[in-house]
Every structure is written in C-alpha cells, then in structure tokens.
Amino acid sequence: MENKRKRLGVNEYFMKMAILSSYRGTCLRNKVGCVLVYEKRVKAIGYNSSHSGTEHCEEVGCCMEGSHCIRTLHAEEAAVLNLEKKHGVGMEAYITHEPCLHCHRILASVGVETIFYLNSYGDFSKQEKEVKSLLDCRMIRMHNIEIIG
Numbered sequence: 001m002e003n004k005r006k007r008l009g010v011n012e013y014f015m016k017m018a019i020l021s022s023y024r025g026t027c028l029r030n031k032v033g034c035v036l037v038y039e040k041r042v043k044a045i046g047y048n049s050s051h052s053g054t055e056h057c058e059e060v061g062c063c064m065e066g067s068h069c070i071r072t073l074h075a076e077e078a079a080v081l082n083l084e085k086k087h088g089v090g091m092e093a094y095i096t097h098e099p100c101l102h103c104h105r106i107l108a109s110v111g112v113e114t115i116f117y118l119n120s121y122g123d124f125s126k127q128e129k130e131v132k133s134l135l136d137c138r139m140i141r142m143h144n145i146e147i148i149g
Contacts, residue, residue, distance in 0.1 A: 027048050050071055
C-alpha cells in the first residue's frame with residue numbers, strides 16, 4: 001500500500017522554514033526566524049543573533065532595554081541584510097513572531113506587502129499598536145496563521 005502524505009501548503013512550507021531558521025537564534029528570550037519570499041521563491045532568511053564577531057546572549061546573557069534584548073539583530077533585520085537585491089513591492093515575510101514596529105517599517109521599506117506570523121507579542125505599547133495598525137492599512141497586510149504538526 002502506498003503511503004500518501006498531504007503536500008504542505010505554501011504558507012505552511014515557508015513558515016516551517018522560518019521555524020527551522022529560528023533554531024540558529026542565540027537570544028535567550030526568544031528564538032525568532034524570518035523568511036523573505038518573492039513570487040513563491042525564498043530570497044533571504046534571517047534569525048536573531050548578535051552582530052558577527054560579538055558575544056551572544058547565550059554566552060554572556062541578554063542586554064535588556066525595557067522589554068527588548070538589544071544585544072541581537074532581529075530576525076527581520078538579518079533577513080533584509082541577507083537580501084542580494086531589492087525585489088520591489090510584492091514580497092512576503094514569514095516570521096515566527098509578530099514583528100516590532102521597527103522591523104515592521106524595515107520590511108515595508110524593502111517591499112514586503114504581506115507578513116505571516118505564528119506567535120503574537122503581547123507587550124507592544126498602545127502607541128506602537130496604533131502606528132502598526134496605520135501601516136497595516138496603508139502598506140502591509142498582517143496575518144496571524146496557525147500551522148499543524
């Protein structure tokens with residue numbers, strides 16, 4: 001008898017890539033991965049870790065400012081830095097965690113139109129939520145998705 005497994009959907013496929021990349025993260029607070037996709041092709045991958053040549057959180061601990069670790073680059077920032085070229089409007093981002101306002105703006109500036117994220121953050125300020133909702137209306141569509149398995 002033939003084993004028939006269901007083929008992964010596109011969103012689940014790219015989100016699982018983001019999850020896999022998050023395992024490279026070095027921050028003790030969260031392991032975050034990001035995959036940038038253009039026309040169903042992976043263009044860049046990033047995860048949260050310290051700048052090249054500097055100490056990692058897992059070696060010396062987190063450096064906190066408010067509720068954020070500032071020792072690491074965010075996964076979204078790392079993915080944007082890994083882009084070989086700008087692809088224009090129409091890119092999608094698959095991120096294990098909802099992006100902060102700073103990363104939201106960075107993604108918008110490189111042409112990301114849609115963000116798919118798995119986990120929500122609950123510590124955004126009221127002002128940050130308002131600005132992000134304005135960006136969502138004008139520039140980026142946000143989708144909190146769930147994957148099974």
